[in-house]
Amino acid sequence: MSIKVNLDIMLVKRGMKSKELAEIIGITTANLSILKSGKAKAIRFSTLEAICNALDCQPSDILEYVEV
Amino acid sequence: MKDNTIILTLITxxxxxxxxxxxxxxxxxxDFNQFEKFTNWAKTADKSESxxxxxxxxxxxxxxxxxxxxFWRGYLIYGFSYFLSILKEIEAGNYFSDKNIKHFKKIGSIFIWYTVNVLVLRFLLTAINGSTFKFFNELKAEFTFLIPAGLAFYILAEIFKRGKEAEEDNELTI
Structure with a gap:
């Protein structure tokens, strides 16, 4: 997929663990892992909003378009 | 839904x-003894006779x-038995499972095969009896409705296939 998820980088930048983020945004760690690995087919605006809120960042910090 | 499935299972x-x-x-x-009579006749028959x-x-x-x-009636009953496995899957909450898709296709093909073969056998039967076989009259018989029913099950299998894809997409939407 040409959309890259940079969630790992943001988590390191904020010094937050995946489990912590999953708890804050209210999704399971399994689903967060799917999102991080790029296996997710889509992301809800509500999830994106919650992630941006928890990590204090912009959607562009998490999602990146990479030409294949 | 579960109550409905139980009722449907009981009806099936x-x-x-x-x-x-x-x-x-x-x-x-x-009268299966006819077969025995035939075997006896086959042993003693005049080989020069047509x-x-x-x-x-x-x-x-x-x-x-x-x-x-x-045999074909038994095959049709066998086809009906697939409804039980479909209902079992639905009861377990697996609506769009591969099993259901496969079974819908199987039921569809059984219905169509049954109708086509029974039509052929009925044609042969009337040919042997020396009576006339009117294809369109035969098509009016109730059992021929199983052809559109069979096709409907094929369509249902296709819909369930799309449903499965949509379900997978939904599961992978975070």
């Missing part, structure tokens, strides 16, 4: 048992075709 069991008992009763009433026109051969063909019709 009722239909299956009813169909099996009717089939078994018809088989019981069918086989196709001999009375015994015609009679034997008639009974073989009748037995064939029993």
């Amino acid at each position: 069991y009722g239909v299956l048992l009813g169909a099996i008992s009717v089939l078994l009763n018809d088989i019981r009433e069918f 086989w196709f026109t001999s009375k015994n051969a015609i009679q034997w063909s008639y009974y073989t075709i009748s037995a064939g019709l029993f």
Whole structure:
């Protein structure tokens, strides 16, 4: 997929663990892992909003378009 | 939904048992001794006589075709039994499972195969009896409705296939 998820980088930048983020945004760690690995087919605006809120960042910090 | 599935399962069991008992009763009433008579005749028959026109051969063909019709009725009942597995899957909450898609296709093909084969056997039966076979009249018979029903099950399988894809997409939407 040409959309890259940079969630790992943001988590390191904020010094937050995946489990912590999953708890804050209210999704399971399994689903967060799917999102991080790029296996997710889509992301809800509500999830994106919650992630941006928890990590204090912009959607562009998490999602990146990479030409294949 | 679960209550409905239980009711449907009970109805399916009722239909299956009813169909099996009717089939078994018809088989019981069918005179299988004719086959024995034929084998005896085949042993002592005059080899120079034309086989196709001999009375015994015609009679034997008639009974073989009748037995064939029993087989296809059994096959149809077997097709109905797939409804039970579909209902079981639905009860377990697996609506768009691969099993359901496969079984819908199987039911569809069984319905179509049954109708086509019964039509062929009925044609042969009327040919043997010397009566006339009117294809369009045969098509008016109730059992031929199983062809559109079979096609409907194929369509249902296709819809469930798309449903499965949509379900997977939904599961991978975070």
